[in-house]
Amino acid sequence: MKNPFKFKKEIVNADLFNNDLPLPHSEEYPDEEVIFSVKDFQFYYxxxxxxxxxxxNLEIFKKKVTAFIGPSGCGKSTLLRCFNRMNDxxxxxxxxxxxxxxGTPIDTLNTIQLRSKVGMVFQQPNPFPMSIYNNITYGPKCQGLRNKKSLDKIVYDSLNDVGLYEEVKDQISHSGTSLSGGQQQRLCIARCIAMSPDIILMDEPTSALDPIxxxxxxELIRKLKEKYTIIIVTHNMQQAARISDYTAFFML
Amino acid sequence: MEKKNKKINLSYLIERNIKNRKYKDGITNGSTFLFSLLCVVILFLVIGYVLFTGANYLTPGFITSNYSQSSVALRTPKDFVYNENDYDFSDLERFDDTYYSEKWGIGLQYGKDNNQNQVIYLVQMSENSPFHELVRRDDGTNFNIPSDMYLSYITVQTELGTYKTAFSEDGIENMISTLDEAVSIYDSNFLTLGGGISTSLITTCYLILFTLIFSLPLGIGGAIYLGYYAKDNRITRIIRSLVDMSSGIPSIIFGLVGATIFIPFVGSMTGTTGGNIFTGALTMTLILLPTIVKTVEESIKTIPKSMISASLALGASNTETIFKIVLPNSIDGILNAAILGIGRTIGESAALVFALGTFITAAPSFTSGNTTLAVHIWYILAGEYPAYEQACAISIIIFCVVVVLSLSTKLINYLFRRKRER
Known part of the structure; x- marks a missing residue:
């Protein structure tokens, strides 16, 4: 049994917030900058x-969409959840x-800092049972942002980015759970990009939604690619072909 | 061994069993129906008995008056001389249900004390009435008779110099005829309504307040640990089963703990001796903790894991997740726990006999022994002459509170379920 009184020392690395930091280029694809690199990684339950x-062994490239495909139970979601240490x-x-x-091992990083840079969208749309405004400002408020104007701007920008602003601008104080499934999922993406992350992890974001x-x-993922690095787990090969720049295939 | 593929004729079996089953089902269904009917009948009999016996005794005076009676003895001053021509009682307004003494200018009315005995109230006094001149027998000071005191007896001196006494049990007419013969009032006894429950009622409210102040933070903290932080290992399972077990411990054992630990503990800090509201509240906290932990933990466990994951994935710490996601979404569990706690506190008697005390005091006190309503019932039944009627009247109050509380848990659950479904 682990010693419950032994805390792992986590460091806060200010370099992570510096977006101009030069990233190493991949050996295999010299054009691409590597943001995540996985080396001889093993995971046990x-x-x-x-x-x-x-x-x-895997490299995730900056501002590209990487799709994880493979049969059920092969560990796509497990690896995805390792990137923001949700598996901890x-x-x-x-x-x-x-x-x-x-370039920094994630296990040495502070989880709060890491998770604020690596956002996550889940399989089931899971907005908090509070207003749309509070849903989006949840992350920034947790980081201590209290300024009403900046919060308003974050809400406007994030809703605009996901194309939800026109649809919900009159019901911004209504509950996030009152939206339709697709709108809820876009709200979750908006909530995620309100933290202005580097990377968005998406765990089968469309599996609970209808085709439209x-x-x-x-479309949104294709648009977000310009600003963010996206890793998406999908069961749908066509979807992977449609949206991804790189695809990782997992074998059982 | 080889399997034998014997064909089973199911339709034949069904046909054969159908009659058999009918009787079996009839007997089982009938007996379940009978037993449940018996339960309901017994329940209604108990409630009916309590309502029937106690309803007459549940008067406003019963709720607002003290348990102890205070009395005052009054007389006319020693130099008092009755002179018929001195008095003009024309200002006295006349009512049908009031009896008047024309000689003394007072109006008397029948009333009831908390034992439902007939008593006489002094309801009207003329401005010129000699009753304004009455002084206390013990120190000779003037005394204004308050309206909540009733007249228990009066002793007067007649013109012949003899004394005559009229008791309130003998009726107003007797008292008025006695007063008509009088030239001065030698002794009159006024009493407050005794046997009331006001102190116990207020003490119960204080006890509930302090019990919730002590037990809710502790219980919610324990529930957060068990429902949110604790890993599913042996230690957690042991803690959880201990919590379950301690909810089954008889409350009198907690009362023992309260008497042996909390009374000296509170006494060493505040200098009190014996039980008081704080020792009672601490003991009730022990009794309530398992229930509160269980109720809130169940409520925390119904929060979808995905919501907590979403919060953590947004960079919120555990503390922020607890205060912004976990607690707001388990508010129904917390309210239910509080209501269960209130119900339990009102109904608890065994533990509080030791930890709070059995002395029905004149006013609620934080430093000395008190009683709650349930202990009040115990007290008035434990004496030589058990007062079953008053006990039933208190029971009606407790019944009503419990019914209101259980209805409000239902309302809370309904409202939150509707909110969640929306």
């Missing part, structure tokens, strides 16, 4: 009994190897 990820919340996890974010809402999300 159940105290090492279940070997979920085996020898992963699961009991009995164990990892070997390392993931570097802008899916199409809207795909």
């Amino acid at each position: 159940d105290n090492g009994e279940k070997h979920a990820l085996k020898d992963i 919340l699961i009991d009995g996890n164990k990892k070997e190897g390392e993931i570097l974010y802008k 809402a899916t199409l809207k999300i795909e």
Whole structure:
């Protein structure tokens, strides 16, 4: 059993907020800048009994869409959740190897700082049961932003970016859960980009949506690519072909 | 062994069983119906008995008056001389249900004390009435008779110099005829309504307040630990089963703990001796904690994991997630826990007999023993002459509070479910 009184020392790295920092170029694709690199990564569940990820070597390129495809249970979502250390919340996890974010191993970073730079959109739309405004300002408020004007600007910009502003501008104080499924998912994306992250992780964001809402999300991803690096897990090969620049195939 | 593929004729079996089953089902259904009917009948009998016995005794005077009676003895001054020509009682307004003494200028009316005995109230006094001159027998000071005191007996001196006494049990006519013979009032006894529950009622409210102040933060903290932080390992399982078990401990054992630990503890800090509201509240906190932890934990567990993940993925810390996501979404559980706690505090008697005290005081006190309504019932039934009627009247109050509380939990659950579905 782990010693519960032993806390892992986490450092806060100010370099992560510097977007002008020169990133190393990939050896295989010399044009691309590497933002995440995964080296000999192993991941286990159940105290090492279940070997979920085996020898992963992968590079994620800046401002590109990388799609993860593969059969069910092959560990796509597991790897995705390793990027923002959401897997740390699961009991009995164990990892070997390392993931570097802008050259820094993520395990040494402060989780709050890492998660504010690496946003995540989940499979099921999961807006908080509060107003649309509060949903979007949740992240910035947690970081201590209190200025009403800047918060208003963040809400306007994020809703505009996801193309939701025209649809919800009259009901900005209504509950986020009162929107339709596709709108909820776009609200979740808006909530995520309100933190102005570098990377957006998307865990099958369209699997709970109808084709039209899916199409809207795909268009949105193509648009967001200009500003953000996107990693998307998908079961749909056509979708991967439509939206991704690079594709990682996972084998069982 | 080889499997034998024997064909089973199901339709034949069904046909054979159908009659059999009918009787079996009839007996089981009938007995379940009978038993549940019996339960309902018994419940209604109990409630009916309490309502029937106590309803007459549940008067405003019963709720607002003290348990102890205070009395005052009055007489006319020693140099008082009755002179018929001195008095003019024409200002006295006449009512049908009031009896008047023309000689003394007073109006008397029948009333009831908290034991439903007939008593006489002095309801009207003429401005010129000699009753304004009455002084206390003990120190000779003037005394204005308050309207909530009733007249229990009066002793007068007649013209012949003899004394004559009229009791309120003998009726107003007797008292008025006695007064008509009088030249001075030798002794008259006025009493406040005794046997009331006002102190116990106020103490119960204080006890609920302090119990919730002590128990809710502790219980919510425990629930957050068990429902949010705790990993699913052996230690957590042990803690959880201990919490479950402690909700089954008889409350009198907690009362023992309250008497042996909290009374000296509170006493060493505040200098009090014996039980008081704080020792009672601390003991009730012990009794309520398992319930509060369980209720709030269940409510925290119904919060979708995805919502907590979303909060953490947005860079919120655990503390921010708890205060912004977990607690606001488990507010129904917290309210339910508080209401359960209130109900339990009102109904608890065994533990509070030790931890709070059994002395029905004249006013609620933070430094000495008190009673809640339930302990009040215990007190008035434990004596030589059990006052079942008053006990039933208190029970009606407790019943009403409990019914209102359980209805409000239903309302809270309904409102929050509707809000969630929307």
